[in-house]
Amino acid sequence: MKRNEFIKKTGLSLLALGVFKWPAMAQAELESNWAGNLTYHRKELFAPKTRAELMDVVKKIKNGKALGSKHSFNTVADTTESHISLVYLNKVLELDEKNGLVWVESGIRYGTLGKWLDARGYAIHNLASLPHISVMGASSTATHGSGDKNGNLSTAVAAIELIKADGTAVLLDESNPKFYGAVVSLGALGVVYKVALKIQKRFDATQHVYEGLPMSALKDNFDKIFGAGYSVSLFTHWLDKNINQVWIKRRTDQNYEALPAKFFGAIPATTNLHPIKANSAVSCTDQMGVPGPWYERLPHFKMEFTPSNGAELQSEFFVPRKHAYQAIMAIESMHKEIYPLLFVTELRSIAADKFWMSTAYGQDMIAIHFTWKPIKDGVMKILPKIEAKLKPFGGKPHWGKISTIKKEDLAKTYPKWNDFKQLRKEMDPTNKWTNDFLRNLGLV
Template identity: 40%
Template sequence: MSASDARPGLSWSGTVDYGPGPLHAPRTVAELQQVVARAGRIRALGTRHSFSRVAASDADLVTLAGLPEEIEVDSAARTVRVTAGVRYGTLALELARHGLALANTGSLPHISVAGASATGTHGSGDRNQALAASVRAIDLVTAGGDIVSLSREGDEAVFGGAVLALGALGVATHLTLDVVPAFDVRQRVYLDLPAEELRGAGLDAVLAGAYSVSIFHHWDGTGAQIWAKQAVLAGDAAQRAAAAEAAGTPGLPTDPESPFPEVWHGARLASGPMHPLPGMPGDFCTDQTGAPGPSHERLPHFRLEFTPSNGEEIQSEYYVPRAQIADALAAVMPLGERIRPLLHASEVRTVAADDLWLSPAHDRDSALVHFTWKQMPDEVEALLPEIEAALAPFSPRPHWGKVFTTPAEEVRACYPRLAEFQALAERLDPQGTFRNAYVETYLF
C-alpha cells in the first residue's frame, strides 16, 4: 500500500487545491478497503478535471490510478464492466475491438468513468443522456471498508441515487455500463451562424440537426462555430431518412459519402480544422473533414493522444429546459459586453432527460449554457451572480463539477428526490465518512 506525504496538488485547471492530504494510492481493492476503513473522512480523486471543489477535502484523499485496469466486455449482453479509474478513451478502444461503442461521450476522452459518472459529465444531442445514465451496476467501498454492489435491476428503488452521487456514498471500484453496436459518425464545423438562427425555431432546428451538436459563441448575437456530428445510418436513402426522422436528427446527411451542404442555416463550412478556443491548434481536435469514422473518434471534441489545452481556464455551466434555450440565451445576451473580456468561449449543447436523482437533467430534457472563462477567478465570481439572475426564470441547475455562486438552498430545491438521496446516504454512510464541505453545503 502506498500513501504520499506530498500534497495532493491542484486540479487540471490549477484553480482547485485538493487539500493537505495525505493522498493514498492503493494498488488493490483490498488495500483500498483498508484505507477507507482506517479513515475518519476520505474523498476520491478522479482525473482532476472538475472546476468546483466537489473533490477537495480537509482530510484524507485517495486516487484509484494505481489499481489495475480491468475491462470485461459481454458482447451478448451489450455491457462492459470496468474499474473505476479507466478512462473513456481507453474503454472506447477496447469496445471497438468487440464491435461495440458507447452511445455517447464527453468532449474529453481523457476523463475516468467513475469520476465523470459521479459528477454528471455529458456530451450533446437531443436524444443522448448524460454518461451516468448508461451505468447499470456499481460496486462501492463504503464506510468501514465493506463492498456494496447495487444494480439497476436488483436495487431499482435506490439505484437512481447511487451513481451520480458526488462521491458521497463511497468509493467506486467497478461500474457496469450499457453499450451499443459500433457505429460511424461524420463531423463538420460551420462558421458564423447568423443572429436570427441563434433564436427561436432556428436555434431549435440547429440543435436538432445532427446526432450531436455544439454551438460555440461569444455573446455577440451570432454563433462562431457549430460542431455537427452526424451518425452514419444503414439502408437505402428512404430507410436512412426514416431512421433519422425517428432519431430526431433529420438535418444533415446520414450516409457515408454525401457532401455536407456548403451553407447550413446560414453558416458556412470551415475550410480547415478548428479548435473551440481562439488561438489553439485545430490538430488537437477530432476529424472535421466529414469522413466517416468510429464514433469514439468523432463524438469527443478532442483527440485522446493530445492534451486539449493548457488548463488555464475556469468553467461554469447551467442546465435549463430544452424548450426554453432560446429565451435563456436572450436573457443573458445583455450581459455580453461584460462577459466577453473574461471569456475563452461559450458553448450550447443539449442532453436528454434521465431518472438519476442528482442529475441536473433529472426528469427534464435540457439545454446547457456553458462558459469557458479565462483564469480570472475574482472577476468571474463577481459576474456569475448576474448571469444566474438572468437565468433564474428558467430554473437553472448548475453543473456539479463547474463553478457557480447559486445559493445552497436554491441548488437543493432543484432536486425533488434529494430527501431520498439523504436517506440513502444515511444508510450507506451514517458517519459522513465520504462528505466534504461541498457535499455538506449542497446536499445536506
C-alpha cells in the first residue's frame, strides 16, 4: 500500500507511528488532513501514549492544538506550533453499567468503540456518516448524524477530563455550567484526555433507500419524510428539482408504519447504492432492509473502506428547521452554478441541544451539506453566494468544514458566543490553545 493510501485508510500519520516527539520534520514528512486539502503548519508533533505523558507535553509546550483523526477540512485543528495527536490515547477505560456510561480515551474512533460496546450489549444514540473519526475530534466540532430526535454526537457526552494549559486536569460534567461551553469547544480550552459517553441497550437497524423524490414533496410533507425513520438522509445533485436518494434508517426495536411501495413519489432502490451514484456501494453499509448492528447501519460508510469519495472538499450549513424548505429552495435556485462543482448534497435533521457552541444550540436544525469535487477555486467562489442565500435564515457553517462566513455574521447566530469567549479566556489565560482559526473568528 502506498504511503498516502495508507494514511487515508488508517487515518494514522507515519510521524505518529511509534514516535513520541518529532521536533524537526523532513519536508517529505509534512502531514496533511484526511482530504489532503490542508498541510498542517506545525513545527513539532507529540503523540503521547499515557495520561501522564499528555500532561507532561501540555505543560512543556508554549502553544499548540489537539489533533484527532484529521478529518476536518478547515484549519480548526491547525497550529503553527505544537500538535498533540490523540492517536495513541484510544482505549476504552471503563464500562460503568450502573450509571449508563462508558469512559474512553478521547482519541478512540467511533468504529472501534461501536464494535466494543455492541459486543457487551450497548450502543450510543447516533453516529456520523463515517465511523473513522475520533470521539473528541467529532464532539469538539458538533459533528452530527441525522434524526429528528437525535442530538449531534456531542450530546452523548456526560463528562470530560480536560488537561488545562498548566498541565493539570479538571473534570467537568453536567452538574457544572461550564461543561456546556467545554464539550463543543473547537479545541480552544485544552486537551481532553477522557470522555464519558451515555450508553443505551444495543439495537439493530435497517436501511431502506428510495430513489427519485420530487423536491416539491418536501413542501407539505417535510416532517413526515424526516420522521419516517430513526435517522433519515436525503441526497440530491440539485438536478430537475429531484432528491436522488432517500435513506431511511429504522431501529428494529421501534414501531413504524410499513414502508410503502411509493414514498411520496420515490421508488425503492433495487440494490445497495452509494450516495454518489457513480461510485461503488461496496464501501457503504448494507441497505435493502437487511438488519444489522447499530454501528454498521447508522453510518453510511464502512470502517474498513475509504468513506465518501476520497478526493473531495466539504461544506455544510445549518438552518433552523422552521426555515428548512425555504432554505433548500433558495439553494435550489443556484443549481446551475452548484451542479458542476458538486459530488452530492446531503440533507439531515438534528435535534436541539444545550452546548453553547453547538450548531444546534437551542433549536432543531436542518443541515445542508455539500461534498464538492476538489476544485478549490470554484468552491471558494461559490461559498459566499451560498452563504448569502442562507443568511436570511440564520445559516451557519459546520465547525470542521469549509466556509467563508464573516465573524460578525457568525457571532450573531450563537447566543452564547460571548460566554464562550469569556470561558476560553478563563480556561486558557496564556493563550496556549489559540490558532489562526480562533483569532480570525474573534474568539481570542
